[in-house]
Amino acid sequence: MSARPIGDYAMLSDCRSAALVTSDGSVDWLCLPRFDSLAIFARLLDEEAGCWTIRPACPAEVTRRYVEDTLVLETTFRTREGTLVLLDALTLRAGQNVGQAWAPDPPRRTSWAVARRIRDTVAGWRSWSRGHADYEGPWRRHVNHSGRVLRAMTYAPTGAMVAAVTTSLPESIGGERNWDYRYTWVRDASFTLHALNTATCEEEETAFFTFLSRVCATQVDAGPDLQIMYGIGGERDLSERRPSHLWGWRDSAPVRVGNDAWRQRQLDVYGELLDAAHQTYRDIGPFDPLTRSLLIGVAETAARRRQEPDQSLWEVRGSSRHFTHSKLMCWVGLDRAIALAPVLGAASRVADWTRVRDEIHAAILTRGWNEQAGAFTQTFETAASCADDVGLLSEEADG
Template sequence: MTTPIADYALLSDRHTAALVSRTGSVDWLCAPRFDSPSVLGRMLDPRAGHFVVCAGDPDAEVSRRYLDDTMVVETTWSGAAGTVVVLDALATGAADDPHALCAAAPRLLVRSVECTAGTVEVRIELVPRPEYGLVTPLVSLVEGGVQVRGGADVLVLSAPVPLQVAGAGATGTVVLRAGERVTLGLQHRTTSEPFPAPVPEAELDEALRTTIEAWRTWSRVHQGYQGPWRDLVHHSGRVLQALSYHPTGAVVAAPTTSLPEQAGGERNWDYRYAWVRDASLTLEALWVAACPDEAHQFFDYLAASSAAQVLGGDDLQIMFGIGGEHDLTERELGHLAGWGESRPVRVGNGAWSQRQIDVYGELLGAAHRLVAQLNPEHPGATAWREFLIGCADAAARRWQETDQGIWEVRGQPRHFLYSKLMCWVALDRAIAMAATLRAEDRVDGWRAAAEEIREAILTQGWSDTAKSFTQSFGSPDLDASNLMIGLVGFLPADDPRVLATIDAVAERLTDARGLVYRYRTEAGANSDGLAGEEGTFLLCTFWLAQALAASGQNERARQVFDRAGRYVNDVGLLAEEVDPESGDLLGNFPQAFSHIGLINAAWAIARAEQTG
């Protein structure tokens, strides 16, 4: 039986991530990076590997939570014979510097099991399958645990209890009485590195303790938001921190690949990369729920990844690998059944080669947020200025081109309104930063291009038939991205055309639950080049709440926010979409964009209520 997406919790050391189910099974772990092949992948196929630590009583009641101010999961099994508590964490390393959380992650999954009442049998099962399940490894007992070798991967399970090897895996049971505890650790290395020895239990306990303290120190130092939905906002900030890759500052869209937008469908994508389009929204969310340090690091990563393309006059790539890689060629893993038989399973993402002209606006919007902190005398300032000037010039030059749009449709390119809007944003923000960029001589040209874009959007992007701004020029179809028209300052948030667009989205682009679709996927003029349908999009629902708040409709904004916020799972995580029929979470998980939307909407509502 397929485990529901909402049944998982996220573990992270800011280098990679693991997903652990309510039943105590780690069903997703890529190592050593977010975008590495999985060594545990049961989430995408029953044969692709797992690591279970759970109570042996199948009738035990299960509850779980994140320990306060951390990304450490506590799962409690309460049965007739007793209670056992498991703490799961990807170890972060020492907590000396809260600004360097997970700087030296030891690549260690720690699972601590304690009996708190009665007597409980605990089941342990490790079935590793490296390279997305392609490799059946050699598993052998060593002193203090188990060693696994397969392909390029080496795993060592440290276990202070006897285990048995069978079927290219290891199993065992241990009976714990009240007050007794055992701690296990799973390390990853490659065959090019020295093989690690099992870690003594006392060191595993210390690694868990320092991880808890590291997350709490970071939260205490970095999280100051005090508005409505404070706990959700702070938790979402930690999720964004957990989805960031420490060595570069890249924020992955999600730590998973190919979790479907429709159960059994083909809309299955690899999200373990960083998108330029997320930049300004991510920076705003990091500013609210994390801190400027993370915001600066993320922008530095984007600039370093893309500057050469802009300065060379090439298309600005829309996404990059977490180390700054450009080639993200997509391929299908035909040996995997997919979550819930949703094929194909893909790694890489073909959208990397798409043309999306909105990215210039996202980059300039992100830079504008940081402009007060830019040091014009910094040694790298000249390169920054040239890069940002190049983005503005490209927006002025290319805004009339067709592209694939924000949603990366795989149909024919079109004149998407959102793409034109973000070209306007690029120019508007560049004009505002002209003195910092030392580009006053370009302002007249940028302003003229911005006015041309404005005229085109107002005349060709508005539909009298739809009584709304629409997805593309000359189309009657709605698109939730047009909610951004008032949010980016193109028109006042209470302009009648903005209000009409808000109402059109609320009335005609929502499901019975009041959640918002990105757009309608029916075949015809609005075809996106893919078969099947998708769920409602949580980011777009939060956009609706944010747009309502910006236009002074605070009560409606709160209602919409609460509708979307209702879909956090029991440990406060959001996927990309919601199934309009069942209400189940769909898509890659947890989804950074959904948590970004939550943070920015909560902040918008807080500001609206303070000023209203």
């Protein structure tokens, strides 16, 4: 069982996949050609699951850093006999945009050719960084690096962003809540778009919202529940399986490939998508007709299904309940749709949306508040804390 902490890993990316590298030069996680492909190296999840290592044969003092303005990792080993500097990268070719790197059958390369690819990769990341360095404010260096990380977690062919580049890392050591997060969650949209905007990643912001609007549009039109998550290529079926030959990080089984939460009804996603649209509109410009139709349909669905039970953001794998957070996010969806009505061409729907929004507001205050606990409940049926931070209790929230 590995004693290595997760925080020891550094990430490499070519904006199609990612690798995780330990502080002593071992690639313990690599999926190719996509983030969600099967792992080539998986020692992250099992000591016997393979790795690729370059390090001195003798003890060494180790330091590492990312080469300035890049995601090229420089690890320095200092030994009694000398110093070794190791450069790790998922490489790009000269003139290539970040995200166009993978070749399925790469040729054998000379040391000179490898060095050239590393130089090209450094140049590619620095070129991208120069084009996304407009942020002015506190922690500028950290914000700029966070922008590179967000870019690194973006699947360049579609604009989708993974929630994580890994699967099956547990919520608690030895626990079973070990999910595959190599997909795009609708719930993350507003937070992701805000982060991209802060890091001045306008192209990535537009691409991500466009991806979401396209994959969601056909489902809303067809009538079933809006999925909570999608594959990075727009896939809908993310059926889960459990490879039995892997023990899991620190024996935290099961290891999962896929995520069966895609089947769940989670009504909060309607509010999340409309909140993302409300937040993004001023940055990405007018919505096209398909997106306008989608957002009107999402608001109508939130209004129609607001009284139905679901699994909510906790993704409980049990019976559906009336989760307070889901009702709250239906309120958010209608509140944002009302604000967006002029640009959606939906002025005729504002009166009905306002009426339903106010009904949800009243229901949360009467059925979702526990006076004895002095807190909102997790569900309308049970008493557990739930917070408000999206304006439900503001003076204007009653319409």
